[in-house]
Amino acid sequence: MQKKEFHSGRRDFVKQTSLLAGGLLTLPLISQANFFSGGNDVIKIAMIGCGGRGTGAAVQALSTKQNVQLVAMADAFADRLNESYENIKGEVGDKPGRLNVKDEHKFVGFDAYLKAIPLADVVILATPPGFRPVHFEEAVKQGKHIFMEKPVATDPAGIRRVLAAAEIAKQKKLNVVVGLQRRYQNSYRELFKRAQDGMIGDITSMNVWWNQGALWVKPRKPEYTEMEYQMRNWYYFNWLCGDHIVEQHIHNIDVGNWFMNEYPVTAVGMGGRQIRTGKEFGEIYDHHAVEYRFANGVVMNSQCRHWKDSASRVDEELIGTKGRIICDKAVIQDHKGKVLYQFDKKQENQPYQSEHDELFEAVAKGEYKYHDAERAAKTTHTAIIGRLATYSGQVIPFDQALKLDLNLQPATYAFDAKPQILPDADGNYPVAKPGTTRYV
Secondary structure (H helix, E strand, O other): OOOOOOOOOHHHHHHHHHHHHHHHOOOOOOOHHHOOOOOOOOEEEEEEOOOHHHHHHHHHHHOOOOOEEEEEEEEOOHHHHHHHHHHHHHHOOOOHHHEOOOHHHEEEOOOHHHHHHHHOOEEEEOOOHHHHHHHHHHHHHOOOEEEEOOOOOOOHHHHHHHHHHHHHHHHOOOOEEEOOHHHHOHHHHHHHHHHHOOOOOOEEEEEEEEEEOOOOOOOOOOOOOHHHHHHHOHHHOOOOOOOHHHHOOHHHHHHHHHHHOOOOOEEEEEEEOOOOOOHHHOOOOOEEEEEEEOOOOOEEEEEEEEOOOOOOEEEEEEEEOOEEEEOOOOEEEEOOOOEEEEOOHHHOOOHHHHHHHHHHHHHHHOOOOOEOHHHHHHHHHHHHHHHHHHHHOOOEEHHHHHOOOOOOOOOOOOOOOOOOOOOOOOOOOOOOOEOOEOOO
């Protein structure tokens, strides 16, 4: 990876983003007629991305109280779309009218989203995150309400596109919910409320973790092009996934940003490939440890790793002048261990479902309540600068990285096109080296 030059300052970046937003603003704004006034109106859903998370999101959307129908599906792969359709059918079997996808509305290919989005009122975006900026931009352009999975991009160029489209979504009063579901979870909301009320005092430091075991790999088949192989194994390629610090650990990082009510100014850290070293694991690391520093000096210590048969922890701890919050236990303690607040687990909800319940209720009532895209983009960028820090060994400033000329996407989306990163003659992919790889 080559060092990137900066071509503009902060003012120029804001100006460029505004120009992009201005171009989108030439599109007609959504009118009140595009909203829904009551439960008798069918809310049509298009699903873009038919993997496991997309399938789950579709089932959750179809499980809301509103009069909803899934009317279109889109994926790059026919086998994945068909498997998803059958899984959804099995889950909503007692509500057969909710699954209303005609064969001619099952779209396959890189351009499938362009055919599915016009058929819907609400769009579910759940492809690998590298495609999210393009799909989000199109859904906003067509005036659709949106549920999109996290993360919302994999590189700074994608973040800028999402931020620009997010401004247009606000102008059009489009509800946008992003799948950072802790913000829709009862226990986290109660903990946040008490933190805001001062129960732990001023936050002085935070620890966030996503440490777990090994994940899936799909073997290469002789008939695969390089593009298809990488897409089938999207988790191990940064243009598609962003590395697991972006794809998974974003949840925990988001909690830190949320409770701080701001975003860190710098990231520095270390990482590598110690356990997961084979060519089948593409280019990503198997562990990251990042120190995020906020403007007031507060440090968020971040850990994520995929190591088999090692201690696991997916959690967040926020330490203040008066006490601490341990999110997984939903408890607030003083510094002597006395419990100041314990959330009643009987009051816990299923946040994956609540995201959709709240979104579709707002759409049905014609209310504009949810605009998650901007904060999700900034939290995604927080995770991205963590990756840039561990890959390079450099201190990565948040604002400076947002202006980086770093776009990981292929020049063309096609199965016979070449991704930017390719294997050598032995099938090994280049891996970032701290001290050699540079970004700033």
